Amino acid sequence: MVAGAVGVINGKRCKRPSADARAEKSSLMSTALEIIGASEMTDKSAIDYFTEVGSVEAVNARTGTDTSPRLAEIMTSLVKHLHAFTKEVEITQDEWNAAIDFFTRTGHMCDEYRQEFILLSDVVGLSMLVDAINSRRPEGATENTVMGPFHLEGAPEYEMGANITLQGKGETCTFAGSVRDTQGNAIDGAKIDVWSDSEDGYYDVQQPDIQPLYNNRGVFRTGADGIYHFKGQKPVSYPIPDDGPVGQLLGHLGRHPNRPAHMHYIVSAPGFQTIVTHTFVDDDQYLTSDAVFGVKESLISTFEENPAGDTKFHAPFDFVLTAEKTA
Ligand code: BEZ
Ligand code: FE
Numbered sequence: 001m002v003a004g005a006v007g008v009i010n011g012k013r014c015k016r017p018s019a020d021a022r023a024e025k026s027s028l029m030s031t032a033l034e035i036i037g038a039s040e041m042t043d044k045s046a047i048d049y050f051t052e053v054g055s056v057e058a059v060n061a062r063t064g065t066d067t068s069p070r071l072a073e074i075m076t077s078l079v080k081h082l083h084a085f086t087k088e089v090e091i092t093q094d095e096w097n098a099a100i101d102f103f104t105r106t107g108h109m110c111d112e113y114r115q116e117f118i119l120l121s122d123v124v125g126l127s128m129l130v131d132a133i134n135s136r137r138p139e140g141a142t143e144n145t146v147m148g149p150f151h152l153e154g155a156p157e158y159e160m161g162a163n164i165t166l167q168g169k170g171e172t173c174t175f176a177g178s179v180r181d182t183q184g185n186a187i188d189g190a191k192i193d194v195w196s197d198s199e200d201g202y203y204d205v206q207q208p209d210i211q212p213l214y215n216n217r218g219v220f221r222t223g224a225d226g227i228y229h230f231k232g233q234k235p236v237s238y239p240i241p242d243d244g245p246v247g248q249l250l251g252h253l254g255r256h257p258n259r260p261a262h263m264h265y266i267v268s269a270p271g272f273q274t275i276v277t278h279t280f281v282d283d284d285q286y287l288t289s290d291a292v293f294g295v296k297e298s299l300i301s302t303f304e305e306n307p308a309g310d311t312k313f314h315a316p317f318d319f320v321l322t323a324e325k326t327a
Contacts, residue, residue, distance in 0.1 A: 052087075056083045059079045060080070063075065063076065106246070114149075122148075122293075127146050131144050131146065140182060142267070142320050145278050145294040146294040150206070152205065152213075152214070152217060155193065155218055156218055158218045160220055160228060160229060161229055164215075164216050165216055165232050167215055168211075170236070171312045172311035173232055173234040174309060174314050175232060176317075177228060177318040178226045178227050178318045179192070179222050179269070179318075180318065181321055181322075182321075182322060182323070186222070186224065187226050188224045189222065190228075190269040192222070192228050192266075193219050193267075194218055194232070194263060194264060195264045196262070196263045200236075203216075204217070216232055231310075234281065234315075235262055237260050237261045237285070239256075239257040240292065250291065259286060260280050260284035260285070260290055260295060261280065261284045262278035262281065263278060264278050271323060272321035272324055273323070273324055273325065278299055279301040280299055280301065281301070281303050281315075282301060301315045
């Protein structure tokens with residue numbers, strides 16, 4: 001921190017920033033103004049006093065010189081876009097009060113088991129957008145999709161081929177395939193963590209009095225051939241938790257809360273990027289209207305009837321892992 005002289009502003013003693021500090025701040029402001037677009041800068045006094053026209057500059061000019069550059073970049077842009085949005089739709093006071101009430105109720109809905117803000121991010125497509133930006137992969141590598149709130153650490157690790165359904169009367173299914181790198185080599189020791197809903201469309205954690213913990217969950221490890229297979233239930237479509245403000249929002253927007261049937265996977269191996277993904281049941285009615293936008297064409301798996309096998313369906317899917325990013 002550069003030392004500055006002491007002066008008096010509005011009757012209060014305050015430290016006047018040194019020439020260096022002022023120059024630094026002015027350069028930060030110029031950068032901020034470049035980011036927000038100089039065209040919005042119509043009146044220099046708007047930097048100090050808030051006006052409708054100069055609202056963005058008034059707020060962003062307050063950013064301190066010690067602020068982390070990344071935080072400054074994010075907040076400057078966020079303020080720019082939030083103000084532009086508010087001006088574009090001319091939010092009324094009643095609408096803003098309703099928005100505050102919505103966010104307050106969203107916060108109150110959150111606890112250890114329920115994260116209504118993540119659901120909000122999911123239904124407006126933000127979760128999928130953040131994931132898309134952060135998991136760009138080469139052609140042919142398995143794509144990510146949304147994680148969802150129902151993963152549990154500590155699921156039992158089973159021998160390859162085991163049945164993850166501890167209790168249930170759904171349609172039985174064998175899930176099988178391989179884990180390979182982008183050159184087609186089998187990956188030895190890949191960890192495959194899976195979880196799905198029951199025949200009623202609920203995860204075990206949503207029905208602690210009905211389903212045993214770890215029902216339809218398990219962890220498997222590949223051998224040198226990279227092959228995996230396990231038995232479970234053919235997943236069914238289900239609504240995301242819609243008894244809170246996010247469900248009400250979907251209702252107001254004329255949107256249903258359903259997700260197409262899917263099996264969740266986290267596939268990881270040393271030296272490779274971890275895949276957080278699903279395989280989707282190919283004939284599901286919600287494939288094109290997933291409430292959280294999680295469907296990607298490459299993740300749709302055929303659920304074939306399997307008359308000769310010991311489960312009713314067979315769902316093949318091969319995972320292709322990308323090498324870890326090097327700095
Ligand atoms: C899920 O697939 O488990 C899920 C994803 C997003 C929101 C709710 C549930
Ligand atoms: Fe799910």
